[in-house]
Amino acid sequence: MKFLYTFLLIIISYSSISPSEPTETLYVNKEYTLKALPFEENTDLITVVYPGDQVEVIQLEENLAATNPNHAYLAKVRFNQKIGYIPYHFLQAKLPKNIPKIRKRAYVEPKKYYVTASSLYVREEPYRYSGILTSIYRDDEVTVSQFSDTDDYIDGKSAKWAYVEKDSIGGWVFSGYLTDIRESTEVYTPETPDSLTVGKSKFTIASNLHVRDEPSKFGTVVSIMPHGNPVKIIDTTNTIESMNGFQSKWVKIDDGDSKGWVFGAFLYDTKISKKLNDSLDKPFLYPLSPDPGDSRITSPFGPRVDPVTKKKGTVHTGIDLYPYARFGSPIYAAGDGVVIHQSSNTSFGNLTVVQHDNGLVTYYAHQQKFLVKQNEAIRAGDKIGEVGSTGKSTGPHLHFEVRTGMWKQYLDPGHYIPLPGVDE
Ligand SMILES: [Zn+2]
Incomplete structure (x- = not known):
């Protein structure tokens, strides 16, 4: 009996010091926050890894929640003495090219970064519900002079807040939406409300543009137009409103198929790849009878x-x-x-x-x-x-x-x- 017990102890201690599979070292290709457990619901976060970071893969586990076959595995990895899970397709054998250099740093040299979100609020203090000073937009160039001491967790990203300056206004933005590599060279300046007049032809630049029966975000959604849809302006309001970080007016449009009101900031003179997010009010329709x-x-x-x-x-x-x-x-x-x-x-x-x-x-x-x-x-x-x-x-x-x-x-x-x- 004592022999058997000793034998089991040897097996247990042996298996814990010697992993059954050889480990491999891979590069991270996407910014990600390692999870403590291999479950989709798990919000217990370990640490952030950035493109170019090297991690040691300890084992692979099936991602039971995956609906895409390319996302079938999660890797348990070790990074800086910490262990956590990351989707396996965020790892690769070769050092990825064009690694954004943004990192967690308390203080940095004044340096230029670019916005990756369609619009980003600049806030008074480095936290989510602080007052809004202004908005900056995708591909805008900003100068970061300082980062917050601690990370924040927003929209699935863990990152510091960055103090940015843009057109002599200084404030804080969540740095999870900044990069130091400009992603697009497309120049975009939001249309001035004056350019929105009856008879003009425009293109929709929101990815899911809600067309409403009234010139208000509370109007009923009568149709949803795709990005890049050609439309003609058939009516406009006169009042300039501020919405989604833009100043514009409501415009009635016709695409030959349906007519209705949209906020003018979601229209543009030319067809461009830039996609704004029409997050006015609620993005989805009520899934039962709306009455x-x-x-x-x-x-x-x-x-x-x-x-x-x-x-x-x-x-x-x-x-x-x-x-x-x-x-x-x-x-x-x-x-x-x-x-x-x-x-x-x-x-x-x-x-x-x-x-x-x-x-x-x-x-x-x-x-x-x-x-x-x-x-x-x-x-x-x-x-x-x-x-x-x-x-x-x-x-x-x-x-x-x-x-x-x-x-x-x-x-x-x-x-x-x-x-x-x-x-x-
Ligand atoms: Zn339920």
């Missing part, structure tokens, strides 16, 4: 008591919408996109997952009937299924989720769709 009298929210996003298991302290990863017409009520796509996943399981029941151009993914669960197929391209407002009570459900409802990023982190859908009784 406020047709449905209600039965369970919001966030912590709750599980309605089936009655377990306390569980997290509701989406919102539940209950249509008064109950079973068979139509479910509408929240935005343009592609059906990337469809399945039937005991928790989500009949589930459709849609990938949108804006990088977000929407989930439609517990359906009675699918009306679209995997890989099908769909438009906002298309009927994609019928409300049911399949899977872990206590009655007919649509469980709707919005997720983001490689790890498909849950977002509060209330920030992305208009809610009945709240936004009307």
Whole structure:
């Protein structure tokens, strides 16, 4: 018995000091924050790695949440004595070219950087909810004179805040949206409101432009236009408004197919590759009948008591919408996109997952009937299924989720769709 015990101890200690597979050293090709656990929900972050950093791969694990076959593996890696997980396709054998040199540094020489976000607020203090001084835009050149001491975690990136100067205004921006390599040489100056007159031809430059029935961000979305769509101006308002960091006015446009109002900052004289993000109000449509009298929210996003298991302290990863017409009520796509996943399981029941151009993914669960197929391209407002009570459900409802990023982190859908009784 004592012999067996000693023998087991030897095996255990042997396996812990000698990994079963040889390790390999690879270069990181994308800025990423290593995760503590190989799960998509894991927000326990270890450290940031940048393109060109060398990591030692300890082992590979299957990424069970991956919907893209190229993302099938996660690598457990060691970097600066720290261990964490990174998607394997963010690693490569050769040193990547054009490595942005932006790094975590408390103080740096005044140096020029370029904005990678479509628009970025310059704030009074180095934190997210501080007052807004001005906005800077993609490819704008800014001079950074200082970085914050600590990292912040925003939109899946971990980075410091940078003190930037632009046109003699100084303030803080999140440096996760700066690079020291200019990505585009395209020159873009937002149109002045004066250039937006009736009869002019323009192109849409928002990736998912919401066209509304009234000249207001609260107008109902009547159609969604793709980027680069030729349009003609048929009417304008006179008031200059400030929205999304731009100054412009509302413009009524016609593309021969549909007519409606858009904010003028999302139109441009020529067709350019630059894509602005039309984040006015909410980017998605309500996924059931938009008439406020047709449905209600039965369970919001966030912590709750599980309605089936009655377990306390569980997290509701989406919102539940209950249509008064109950079973068979139509479910509408929240935005343009592609059906990337469809399945039937005991928790989500009949589930459709849609990938949108804006990088977000929407989930439609517990359906009675699918009306679209995997890989099908769909438009906002298309009927994609019928409300049911399949899977872990206590009655007919649509469980709707919005997720983001490689790890498909849950977002509060209330920030992305208009809610009945709240936004009307
Ligand atoms: Zn739910």
